[in-house]
Amino acid sequence: MTVLEADLTWTGERFEPGVRIAIAPDGRISAVGALSESPRERLNGQALLPGFVNAHSHAFQRGLRGRGERFPSGAGSFWSWREAMYALVEELDAERLQALSARAFREMLAAGITTVGEFHYLHHGKDGADWALDEAVLAAAREAGVRLVLLEVYYRTGGIGKPLERAQQRFDGRSLEEYWRQVDSLAQRLDPSHASVGVAPHSIRAVELEELAELHARARKRRMVVHMHVEETQREIQECRAAHGRTPMELLAARLDLDAGFTAVHATHTAPEQLGFFLNSGANLCLCPLTEANLGDGTPVLGRVPRDGLALGTDSNARISMLEEMRWAEYAQRLAREERGVLVDEHGEVARRLLAAATLGGARALGVRAGAIEVGAWADFVAVDLAAPELAGWTGETLLEGLVFGASERALAGTWVGGRRVHAREER
Secondary structure (H helix, E strand, O other): EEEEEEEEEOOOOOOOOOOOEEEEEOOOOEEEEEOOOOEEEEEEEEEEEOOEEEEEEEEEHHHHHOOOOOOOOOOOOOHHHHHHHHHHHOOOOOOHHHHHHHHHHHHHHHEEEEEEEEEEEOOOOOOOOOHHHHHHHHHHHHOOOOOOEEEEEEOOOOOOOOOOOOHHHHHHHOOHHHHHHHHHHHHHOOOOOOEEEEEOOOOOOOHHHHHHHHHHHHHOOOOOOOOEEEEOOOHHHHHHHHHHEEEHHHHHHHHHOOOOOEEEEEOOOOHHHHHHHHHHHHOEEOOOOHHHOOOOOOOOOOOOOOOOEEEEOOEEEOOOOOOHHHHHHHHHHHHHOOOOOOOOOOOHHHHHHHHEEEEEEHHHHOOOOOOOOOOEEOEEEEEEOOOOHHHHHOOOOOHHHHHHHHHHHHHEEEEEEEEEEEEEOOOO
């Protein structure tokens, strides 16, 4: 057993001194508190938080950084970026996909992210090799040392009632039978201490309604989480209304038995009353504020989000920073609502609510026992350098707010996954 102690440790309510954490050989927390065992590792001048949980990522899109910003004159950001993404897809083979994914995962660890939900849809090789690129993502996660939930995407149409386009052929789920064979094969091969698999119907424009309902039912019967892009663009909503007479969110409410195992990603253009109904069902919402702003999609107008219903993701990985995702989740609501404090917890505090979204909310959405420093959870942590210039002047009452609203990754000193340090800040 390993015992770890920092100057301060986040207990779920506040930073507290004198907290020792016992880590079992399997990488889980076995005890927390004023333990009699002496710490094997003493983190002097540091505060310890649960590791951040990134509920939505497309790791290969790390290769678009810089390229996705070069929009043709007069073109909309989303659709111009989409063309750049398809051009990158045409270039990628398994070796390059693994290298790009590993780079993204290492950058996540440096940003304090210990678990990532990889919404993975680039399945097939340039040479036509079936499902060959799934293994490349798994290998990248093992190489980097990040905890992975592979959200295996099912993608069948290039729009409602439309065939797949050329680049989309490499996303093809082929059939429900072939898809489930691949999911089962992946689940059997994964090391459960570091990886698991979930089910991801891509979107209402990429999956037929009957197959969506069957995917969801089979996944929940197996206790697998289900993630899906929902109402990311106005065009998606308009085409869905034209084809089905309802919005995507209305169809989900009517067709699926929603619960905590379902996560809608974005919901950028969901009507507030529909979003409220969705969240009150117990399902989760994952916001990706930096990507949503980068693409000019907009931001959903939130009401009072249930305590456990919000998660955060880095999506396109144009910038990997859970600290920025947290603050911009709140800033976007201030802009949309012309008021402060939409995202508050039961004590009326914003920073704690945002931290919960970046930890507990993401863990709930991914079905992982993480996001809290408590017995039974994975020993996944991020350490904060209390001497960081960005935090100068902190007190116990202001430390969290200073970190969330005023700091960058320069204030992060190290990252642990399963009790093992996987990243340490380089001193310069």
